[in-house]
Amino acid sequence: MTNFSLLMLLLSLSLSVALAADTSALQDFCVADPKGQVLVNGLACKDPKLVEENDLLFSGLHIAGNTTNPVGSKVTPVFVTQLPGLNTLGISMARIDYAPWGINPPHTHPRATEVLTVLEGTLEVGFITSNPENRHLRKVLQKGDVFVFPIGLVHYQRNVGYGNAVAIAALSSQNPGVITIGNAVFGSTPDIDTDVLVKAFHLDKTTVNYLQSKF
Numbered sequence: 419m420t421n422f423s424l425l426m427l428l429l430s431l432s433l434s435v436a437l438a439a440d441t442s443a444l445q446d447f448c449v450a451d452p453k454g455q456v457l458v459n460g461l462a463c464k465d466p467k468l469v470e471e472n473d474l475l476f477s478g479l480h481i482a483g484n485t486t487n488p489v490g491s492k493v494t495p496v497f498v499t500q501l502p503g504l505n506t507l508g509i510s511m512a513r514i515d516y517a518p519w520g521i522n523p524p525h526t527h528p529r530a531t532e533v534l535t536v537l538e539g540t541l542e543v544g545f546i547t548s549n550p551e552n553r554h555l556r557k558v559l560q561k562g563d564v565f566v567f568p569i570g571l572v573h574y575q576r577n578v579g580y581g582n583a584v585a586i587a588a589l590s591s592q593n594p595g596v597i598t599i600g601n602a603v604f605g606s607t608p609d610i611d612t613d614v615l616v617k618a619f620h621l622d623k624t625t626v627n628y629l630q631s632k633f
Contacts, residue, residue, distance in 0.1 A: 490520020530594030539583025605633030
């Protein structure tokens with residue numbers, strides 16, 4: 419009985435310590451310190467006394483991205499790397515420019531939900547639900563339309579107009595990450611074994627080798 423009482427006391431103390439954590443922000447801001455040596459889930463905070471206005475500023479989002487590339491699009495990110503003031507705030511954004519019939523290839527954001535707003539042009543957008551349904555939800559968006567891509571799901575955009583298109587993406591992480599499906603599967607370093615890709619995609623070895631050469 420004594421041992422049981424001691425065990426319950428230790429459990430109670432452990433629970434009290436666990437519940438003492440505060441998940442809310444405990445200071446006004448935590449501007450990222452790129453020179454910080456502390457390894458945390460994110461970036462260490464710059465001394466608040468040394469924070470300047472420029473730590474909270476990003477300029478240039480009005481400048482169109484260069485879409486002269488094979489996919490015909492350009493993403494201009496405003497993540498914590500570009501805007502240190504986003505550190506710990508759980509938000510970021512990006513500008514996406516699309517040439518006529520350009521695409522933002524199928525990709526995922528492992529750490530963020532994305533809300534896309536069309537500023538100019540007409541975009542076809544879509545995402546795929548998880549296994550086993552793999553439903554393809556697709557919509558054509560016009561200027562002013564807003565569409566959401568849930569966290570972790572494969573999604574894409576395509577400019578279906580004859581002029582340039584522009585969109586702004588808001589993301590629920592300071593560092594949402596991006597995994598472009600083609601690059602990840604066929605352009606990994608080192609390569610995924612050809613036999614794995616042959617079986618996974620029901621392709622012949624020659625086709626797999628060709629796809630790997632393109633990425």
